[in-house]
Amino acid sequence: MDRREQGAGGLPGIGELAARHGVKWSEHGPGVLPAWIADMDFPVARPIRDALAAAVERSDLGYPPGQDHAAVREAFSDRARQRYGLDIPPDRVVLTTDVLQGLYQSVLTLTAPGDGVLVQTPIYPPFLAAVAETGRRLVEHPLVPGTGPGGGYGIDMEGLEAVCRTDHPRALLLCNPHNPTGRSFTEPELVALAELACRHDLVVVADEIHADVVLEGPGHRSIGGLDPEVGERTVTLNSTSKAFSIAGAACAVAAFGSARLADRFASVPDHARGAVSGLGLLATLAAWRDGDPWLVATLERLRVNRDVVVTAVADRMPGVVGTVQQATYLAWLDCRAAGLGDDPAAFFLERAGVALSPGPSFGVPGRGFARLNFATTPEVLAGILDRMAEALAARSPG
Ligand SMILES: Cc1ncc(COP(=O)(O)O)c(C=O)c1O
Numbered sequence: 001m002d003r004r005e006q007g008a009g010g011l012p013g014i015g016e017l018a019a020r021h022g023v024k025w026s027e028h029g030p031g032v033l034p035a036w037i038a039d040m041d042f043p044v045a046r047p048i049r050d051a052l053a054a055a056v057e058r059s060d061l062g063y064p065p066g067q068d069h070a071a072v073r074e075a076f077s078d079r080a081r082q083r084y085g086l087d088i089p090p091d092r093v094v095l096t097t098d099v100l101q102g103l104y105q106s107v108l109t110l111t112a113p114g115d116g117v118l119v120q121t122p123i124y125p126p127f128l129a130a131v132a133e134t135g136r137r138l139v140e141h142p143l144v145p146g147t148g149p150g151g152g153y154g155i156d157m158e159g160l161e162a163v164c165r166t167d168h169p170r171a172l173l174l175c176n177p178h179n180p181t182g183r184s185f186t187e188p189e190l191v192a193l194a195e196l197a198c199r200h201d202l203v204v205v206a207d208e209i210h211a212d213v214v215l216e217g218p219g220h221r222s223i224g225g226l227d228p229e230v231g232e233r234t235v236t237l238n239s240t241s242k243a244f245s246i247a248g249a250a251c252a253v254a255a256f257g258s259a260r261l262a263d264r265f266a267s268v269p270d271h272a273r274g275a276v277s278g279l280g281l282l283a284t285l286a287a288w289r290d291g292d293p294w295l296v297a298t299l300e301r302l303r304v305n306r307d308v309v310v311t312a313v314a315d316r317m318p319g320v321v322g323t324v325q326q327a328t329y330l331a332w333l334d335c336r337a338a339g340l341g342d343d344p345a346a347f348f349l350e351r352a353g354v355a356l357s358p359g360p361s362f363g364v365p366g367r368g369f370a371r372l373n374f375a376t377t378p379e380v381l382a383g384i385l386d387r388m389a390e391a392l393a394a395r396s397p398g
Pocket residue numbers: 038097098099100101124175179207209210239241242247252
């Protein structure tokens with residue numbers, strides 16, 4: 001590699017990142033710094049790279065053996081028990097090509113057309129699409145800014161109870177840790193949600209894809225592991241794609257707390273869903289078995305980056321308010337007081353050459369907000385924040 005392209009501390013330089021084929025860097029072309037889709041810019045963990053490189057070098061790209069499927073199911077079962085307090089045997093872990101496939105298939109098989117599906121907004125946009133595109137009824141309940149631990153978003157449990165009584169949802173699509181608010185829900189919050197689910201007979205579809213990206217607090221806790229009553233009505237979705245940033249490897253899991261749910265999910269035949277790729281299985285196994293030292297170091301980088309964003313927003317972006325993310329590498333920026341309209345990401349793309357995710361795509365409470373992915377090198381992050389601050393400063397008054 002050209003030494004000028006090599007960033008500090010073994011991290012890729014901007015030139016190397018800009019040459020990447022992935023959508024994050026290729027979508028907007030040269031001149032734009034990408035801080036949108038949830039991929040990280042750090043080198044992938046060495047055990048994952050070695051496993052993939054070895055398979056390619058052996059020309060070993062045929063159909064994967066059943067033992068690899070079994071090993072991933074077992075690795076998740078072990079990891080969930082040890083790290084998230086979720087005890088699901090390997091034979092109730094199903095492989096899906098990605099978490100969204102698990103989410104869509106859960107909605108399709110565990111609810112019926114016209115059923116209400118409860119979603120806490122603002123929310124990762126495919127949650128809204130999964131309800132709309134399957135002909136279910138959106139039951140939206142907003143999280144409340146400033147009422148959660150550390151001034152983050154909180155859950156209005158009384159409001160949620162009322163909405164369950166009036167709108168009779170059949171399922172809760174829970175995103176924990178929550179994208180985009182960065183909340184890692186506490187055990188008391190999860191207990192309250194679990195009790196609500198049991199009281200109103202809701203199926204819980206828990207997207208826990210950011211479980212390993214908890215930056216503060218005691219770590220991730222799965223709602224499905226709280227007690228058997230909520231467990232048997234919960235499907236937990238997870239993968240290595242966010243924490244290890246290998247979304248292109250496409251391999252995920254859906255773990256069922258009861259045979260009843262697993263059987264309903266299996267009403268879509270395996271071949272109608274397509275097969276998990278052999279490389280995805282190898283990458284996932286390497287991540288879950290041998291990737292944790294890399295993960296620990298990466299979480300440390302993310303904490304530093306998060307704090308850099310918080311400081312820059314507070315000191316150099318008048319009218320923009322951030323929260324301190326407890327989890328994920330996605331900062332949720334409230335730009336309403338900056339006067340940038342409903343979609344501040346459009347302003348920053350045009351005037352700053354920075355690509356953020358548009359707040360309105362996260363639902364109505366996302367109007368006036370933008371999401372910033374801070375999982376990048378210090379050099380790129382400084383460029384992103386400088387450009388944003390300069391674009392705000394350069395606006396003509398009024
Ligand atoms: C909460 C959440 N769920 C699902 C996904 C997508 O995961 P996958 O690529 O495995 O479908 C993302 C991606 O950012 C996400 O943030």
